[in-house]
Amino acid sequence: MHPFAKKTADSVASLGEEKLIAAIRRWLGSASPRAPFGIGDDCAVLPASRRAQLITVDPVIYPRHFDDAVPPRDVGAKLLKRNLSDLAAMGGRPTAAVLALTLDARTSLVWLEQFYRGLAATARRYQVPIVGGDIAQADGTVAASLTLLGEAAGARVVTRTGARRGDWIYVTGELGASLPTRHHVTFTPRLAEGAWLARHAAVRAMMDLSDGLAKDLHALTPPGAKPALDGAALPLRRTADLRGALTDGEDYELVFALAARTDRQKFAAAWRRAFPHTRLTCLGQFVSTTASAPGTLNLADFRGYEHLR
């Protein structure tokens, strides 16, 4: 669905700011608490938090992150889920979100309502109150940027730093072909899995995959090491090939380093009991940069998604 209306009567300009905000509050419904804990004051008030907090921000922009083929409900859902995936990658759970919306005065009210209803449904599903936001006008665009707040789900937050040489490299789910399979809108952020992994001290470092394993894995690789990956082990999403699994991006899966001396059979069995429907794959190991690793993938042959090029 195209985000711009043909007639002014069908656009946000027909409402003006005040009525538009009233409509948005209606569309968000129970996903948006009342002021001062939600929309309607200079700031939203949030409860104090006893745990370490987490914050992340990610946008969706027309036509870069979605086009006319993506239903607006899915755009709203994806915006929140992209951010939830970042939270999952640190073992976090969500506490609140704010949304900054930039839109052309021609933006279709039907499009916008569906966008907000998709966002609200996802917010209710993951219990994320939408506590505030801002609407600004800009010509020729519809862009939404969501800031998500969270806290550690357990005692510990897992960062990208901490992997060591010898650690095993694991990935959840499957990789590649995110666009043709619509995984990029249908995915489930790995919140439960991330929280579970953070409870295991043997999980030394973790991140979520957004630009493709070949590019993203660098951020997890410890100094003096390189990943030695078994190409045959890569869990391919249907229709994906090896290159796609390494470079397509938008996987929203977790990749993590498991301490070298872990009892991997016991770990895998515990995972299967906790997540019988979520695949877990050992892709290989971090080895010394000077080690020869015959039969492993040369990631330099593959490039993930390059922004701003």
Added chain:
Amino acid sequence: MHPFAKKTADSVASLGEEKLIAAIRRWLGSASPRAPFGIGDDCAVLPASRRAQLITVDPVIYPRHFDDAVPPRDVGAKLLKRNLSDLAAMGGRPTAAVLALTLDARTSLVWLEQFYRGLAATARRYQVPIVGGDIAQADGTVAASLTLLGEAAGARVVTRTGARRGDWIYVTGELGASLPTRHHVTFTPRLAEGAWLARHAAVRAMMDLSDGLAKDLHALTPPGAKPALDGAALPLRRTADLRGALTDGEDYELVFALAARTDRQKFAAAWRRAFPHTRLTCLGQFVSTTASAPGTLNLADFRGYEHLR
């Protein structure tokens, strides 16, 4: 300064994402802590907070909120100060900020560096760590949306709700002509004043002025009441007339309701001791909607800034 470069070599496209992020970290300098407490992981980690928290989000978008005449340093500073003004309006102090940037690949590196240096200088001045962000590409625009986190500066947060009939209406500073006087970029967010006012229980409701007093004051007006304002009392910024003071917008001053039975002389004296250089003006009172208020302004004759029209 125009935000787009004429030559690719002078644009963000010449760097690509990774080098651009490295440059941004350099430009932000000490305003941006190291990961996981700053830029570089899936989320930024923030300390637990023992007080009620506040969150707000506001953007600056080219060419709507700034044009080629505004130095990019001022754009970066204004982005943060707009949000600080929202925090001031509730009696808050800042704790952290994240920035979502959307830019055309042609965006000039010089422009962007100055923008970030202006943001960083303001962040250091108000002790706001810039803990994270996102950069996304979009054609034909430069837009930045900043989410600001804060907490109550004292025991209490002041909302827009709580004024009663009979309460006095006060405003800080001066109103009108924000654009021609460059007040919209040179203003100081009223953080100290907001925190001071929040400590006074007689201050029943408060907000900051962004779209002009005539429009914004509705949000502070209790049910069954209307503001009776003395036009002659309005503190005019230099070059501003009465209409401008009511409708120009971008004042970033605080307007608040003071309980009817307050000793106003004592209150004004305490204010002068605390803020000898900041004007404080009583504009009038909230009166019953059925009261006749001869000699007062009819705000319906004035309209503040209307968004999305």
